[in-house]
Amino acid sequence: MPQLDVSYFPPQLVWLAITFVVLYFLMARLAIPKISEVLENRQNRISSDLEEAKRLSEDADKAKADYEASLAEARSKAHGIVSELKAEMAKEQDASKAELDSKLAVQAKEAEASIQAAKETALGHVRDIAADAAKTTVGRLVDLNVSDADVSSAVEASMKGGA
């Protein structure tokens, strides 16, 4: 196996040492700082972006809460106006109803009075008619001329008795 030829060991070791040390310094001084700088920048950018997003989200939450508060206020205001209006309308309605009621009561009373009057008039007429009819009937039946006063008293008595 050519790998076991000891005469080739020194040059390999020497060049391995040279190249490995050179590579170590190239990595430690050049490549690694470069990569870690980029990674760090990215990490910083991401965390600052996240912070910004958090701040904006908080702002949005606050705006939403404000909006909801003002909405609730407007709603309660509108509710107040509606109930106020309702109460006013009910009051107005009650007033007009009471007025109408009293007007109707007056009219009913008037009507009742006029009915009563008409009834009394009619009843008065009934007596006269009855007396008249009785007088005529008596005159016809017995050819007796009865005085108006007698007829009227008789009618009165019969109406009382018959009623």
Added chain:
Amino acid sequence: MAADQSPLAQFEIKRLVPMDVGGLDVSFTNASLFMVIAIAAITLFLTLSMRGKALVPGRMQSVAELSYEFIANMVKDNVGSEGRKYFPFIFTLFMFVLFCNLLGMIPYTFTVTSQIIVTFALAALVFIGVTLIGIIKHGFKFLTFFVPSGVPVVLLVILVPIEVISYFVRPISLSVRLFANMLAGHTLLKVFGGFVVGLGLYLGWLPLGFIVVLTGLEFLVAFLQAYVFAILSCLYLNDALHLHH
């Protein structure tokens, strides 16, 4: 089979630029070339893809960030916050092994991680580093790492040598695992490549199909072994830092 067609010929080291410093052979070999290509590729990939520093990453930048976060999470999960200091080392180790493995998947390239001396050197680096960290952090208390807690004294006579051996075997298992995986995969690909030629136009399709499947598997192994190497280094580091048992 000619010598240059042997399945193991791909692992041969060739001195491209022979060099000698004070009697030490420091020739620039094909292995050295691919080590240089690997670290150049890693550096170019990571710096060019991150050039835009885009807030929303593109395709290449995503891959670069993903590899960073992959290792960062691995260190965080396995070592904890104390591991942050060692993240550049683990990251370098992972990228180096991963790119050496992946570069080896390109035909006619050289697989650096198929050299036992390379993987052993990396494993020894991890082992010695981790042991030194443990000793510096805990002093003599580090030796309690080899003494399992809540065990009868009689059993300790057996258990302590086992613990010591298993600790010192770590660099060997770590390096041989990576080396053997790369060696076996690449050798198998080469052997079946030989079958394709040997069986000719009619039967050669069968090993060719096998090679296609095996190539997919080898890409998985390339990634998986880099991952295993890095995560075991993390676990060893965690042991040294916390002396958990």
